[in-house]
Amino acid sequence: xxxxxxxxxxxxxxxxxxxxxxxxxxxxxxxxxxxxxxxxxxxxxxxxxxxxxxxxxxxxxxxxxxxxxxxxxxxxxxxxxxxxxxxxxxxxxxxxxxxxxxxxxxxxxxxxxxxxxxxxxxxxxxxxxxxxxxxxxxxxxxxxxxxxxxxxxxxxxxxxxxxxxxxxxxxxxxxxxxxxxxxxxxxxxxxxxxxxxxxxxx
Numbered sequence: 001x002x003x004x005x006x007x008x009x010x011x012x013x014x015x016x017x018x019x020x021x022x023x024x025x026x027x028x029x030x031x032x033x034x035x036x037x038x039x040x041x042x043x044x045x046x047x048x049x050x051x052x053x054x055x056x057x058x059x060x061x062x063x064x065x066x067x068x069x070x071x072x073x074x075x076x077x078x079x080x081x082x083x084x085x086x087x088x089x090x091x092x093x094x095x096x097x098x099x100x101x102x103x104x105x106x107x108x109x110x111x112x113x114x115x116x117x118x119x120x121x122x123x124x125x126x127x128x129x130x131x132x133x134x135x136x137x138x139x140x141x142x143x144x145x146x147x148x149x150x151x152x153x154x155x156x157x158x159x160x161x162x163x164x165x166x167x168x169x170x171x172x173x174x175x176x177x178x179x180x181x182x183x184x185x186x187x188x189x190x191x192x193x194x195x196x197x198x199x200x201x202x
Contacts (some may be wrong), residue, residue: 004070011063015046019146020054049097052104061106068093087131094124111175115168122161 018037025033038045052058071091079086098120100106107113129150135142 008066011047014041015048015056015060015063016057018048018053019081022053029123038091050108050112052108055104056102058104058106064100066095073197084134087127087134091124091127094120094127098124111171118164118168121160122157122164125157126154129157144190 021037022034025031047062048059051061057064071093075086075089079089098117100115101113101120105113107116133147133150136147
């Protein structure tokens with residue numbers, strides 16, 4: 001817990017310092033301030049580089065995601081005697097994350113944003129199904145056929161999740177292969193141009 005809190009605090013401090021220096025560099029029109037700060041914290045910027053830096057809330061995506069996951073674990077482990085409240089809180093967190101992704105659009109890459117939104121929507125559909133079941137349990141409704149249909153729906157959502165994940169992995173693999181191939185082509189072209197220059201008479 002202590003290590004987790006230290007990581008959280010250091011992440012928040014890094015974000016605050018970055019935006020403070022970014023604001024100061026804009027005011028003074030001195031971009032060197034920001035460049036120096038980024039160079040000093042190159043290792044830490046792996047946490048921030050995939051996200052837009054226009055707003056603190058955009059760049060804090062990983063922080064919010066981790067906090068949401070921790071809250072999810074806490075709700076599951078402490079509120080097991082209150083399933084309706086449990087599912088309501090989890091659904092609210094899920095809806096908040098979907099709203100955040102749509103309104104703040106933290107990702108630089110459209111592909112990454114689509115992937116995260118896909119996972120959140122699948123999770124949302126599952127959470128809504130579980131909430132319906134929790135309500136049925138609370139009012140002591142049997143609804144055997146309805147529960148059976150909900151079960152089938154959850155199985156379908158699970159299949160969509162698995163095939164969707166596979167699809168994203170294939171697309172990502174293709175994009176990576178394309179990037180490597182283009183880099184190889186560019187290097188080959190540069191080598192050819194250098195050899196042509198060396199063949200020219202001095």
